[in-house]
Amino acid sequence: MSELGVTVKKDIEFGEWYIQVVLKSNLLDYAPIKGFIVLKPYGYSIWERIKEIADKRFKETGHQNAFLPTLIPESLLSKEAEHFEGFKPEVFWVTHAGNDELGERLALRPTSETLAYEIFSRWVRSYRDLPLKINFWNTALRAEIKSTKPLIRTSEFLWQEGHTVHASREEAEQEAMLMLSIYKEIMEEYLAIPVIAGYKSEKEKFVGADYTLTLEALMPDGRALQMGTSHNLGQNFSKPFNIKFLDKDDREQYAWQTSWGISWRLIGAVVMVHGDDKGLILPPRIAPIQIVIIPIFYGDESKDAVLAKCRSVYAMLKDRFRVHLDDREEYTPGYKFNDWELKGIPLRLEIGPRDVKQGKVVLVRRDDGKKVSVGDEELLDVITNMLEDVQHSLYARALKFLNDHTFSALSYDEFRNHVEHGFVKAYWCGSQECELRIKEETGADIRVIPFNSHDEGEVSYKQEGRCIYCGKSAVKMAYFARAY
Missing domain, CATH: 3.40.50.800 (Anticodon-binding domain)
Structure with a gap:
């Protein structure tokens, strides 16, 4: 790394190229603990630009910023058992205060649902308290020890996580879709990265959600990157955490909730998508120096x-x-x-x-x-x-790459031939068994089940399709890819 400039070609040694660019461009450095990085001033200034843009949109739509502690008691995490089980392998635990062993283990926040909702149960009493729309700019810690990549997958990362409480299912659904649309606007209009919007499969959704909405981008090595997610949590957390309110008829109701987030992996995506053999290329709208x-x-x-x-x-x-x-x-x-x-x-x-x-x-x-x-x-x-032309040209170039590397497959042989090179659109019967078999055999999973362009609330599919794996009647068209 002592040589000046990038010494490998992006299209030949993509992984090494990425590491050299993020280090030599002065975005970041490695921390003395495996899986952790230090964001240097130049890298942090890019995050500040993204944060400034997102924060403005959040506040325009009625959200307020707040702060949460980093430590979460194990008893709180256990209140929503299914959700906690999904994060258990990634949790860092605090077991001592000084030399004294704690009576209860404390988790370093992997995500804040359980902590926020214990607090929300005290804040929500009446329909007059709703909607409650809170956002936290903080860090999360997840033990990514085996497979790490700076900005893409690290054991601690900067992000924002929004958490909202609503009086009805319809309000929660509208909120989840609104936040996805704000994220899409940020990614396409500011980061100049085209994304595909839709649903996660039942297997891939956020643990504890009714459903998860996602935005997926394609990186130059043909792998997908999840750019942001928005979750409709239904009443799956309000019931165990007792988030109830008196409605206008003085009846007690359980609330409806959402959560949503983006992280500094957006910076990693910008590096991957737009960079070249000379280094970074920043879209003007997020460049700290234009x-x-x-x-x-x-x-x-x-x-x-x-x-x-x-x-x-x-x-x-x-x-x-x-x-x-x-x-x-x-x-x-x-x-x-x-x-x-x-x-x-x-x-x-x-x-x-x-x-x-x-x-x-x-x-x-x-x-x-x-x-x-x-x-x-x-x-x-x-x-x-x-500057405007540079912004639009970067988006157009990225969109052309996405279109050129999105394939359709009607047979499993076609699927296997295409999957190394990008997204593969294929029919799927809805069976988790087929989904798992495809993952085991090809390394690809369902990244997104796209919205129907004519009806954004519905999943796009054609009745006559046949599942790419089992050949049975399909219910969905899905985008498959290998992913980070």
Whole structure:
């Protein structure tokens, strides 16, 4: 890792390429504990951009932020036995306070349903208290010891988890779908990553949910990545945690609930989907630095004039864009070009002695490397349009990849041939036995059962289909893939 720049090709050694990019671009470093990472300032600034965008949408839709402790008593986790059982293999336990053994084990939060809902049972008394719509920006800890990948699968991760309480099933259903649509907007309009929306299968749903809605993306190595989920919990938690309210007729009712979350794996997805052999490529809408200005001068004669123009351009841009002036004198312009390309800055501005004399600036796009010389008077408009074009071009490129690597299979042989290369759409009878057999034999599982484009609340299928595995009449069309 001591060599400068990325030393492997993305399409040849994808796993090694990914590790080199996240480390060498200064996003993160490894922690001294296996499965944990340190998010460095540059990586954290990308998370802050995503957080800022998501937080604004959450608040616009009536959600409020709050804080929860990290430790959860084992007795609380056991209240919803099925849910707890699903997380048991991943739980870190605290057993001592100093030298004293605790009377009850405490779990380091794998997810917050049980803790939040014990508290919600005290907050909800009447229909007037509903809906309760709370979000937590925090970390979760899950013991991912065997298979880890920075930002994609780690033992502690930054995320947000929303938890809501409603008076009716219909309100909970609307909430679950609303949050999925907000996530989809963030992923496609800001991260420039197309996703497929739909349901998880019964086997793959969140433990304790009535059903799970998911957004799935395809990575360049043909593997799927779950980008975000939204769960309709029904009354599966309100009953064991006694979350009840008096309705308008003074009758006691159990509440209906949802939970939903996204994590810093979104940053990992951006690296994978958009990066190239030079390093990161960040979509302008989430880039902490959208524009870097690099002065080019030779000796002291041109230095003052070039730096003066660079500072003037910086002053003109800084109120409209996230811009950085790299005026470090200990590095050559060539070194700076490579450094900022590795970090994925969407647009580079080069200013040299000739540009000063001609009243121009050279603009270089990170996504395709195209270079254009622009007059000072049109600089603002050209930059605005160019950043938007970069954003849309990245999405279009990712969408083309998704479409080109989404296959349909009507036979199991076709299925097996395609599954190494991306999503495979296939009919499925609904049997968990077929689902498990396919997983065992091909490594692929059901990533998403897509919504019908004509009726977003229904699963898309055709009656005449036959299950890809057993040949029986199918009830669903599903997207299968190997996944992270």
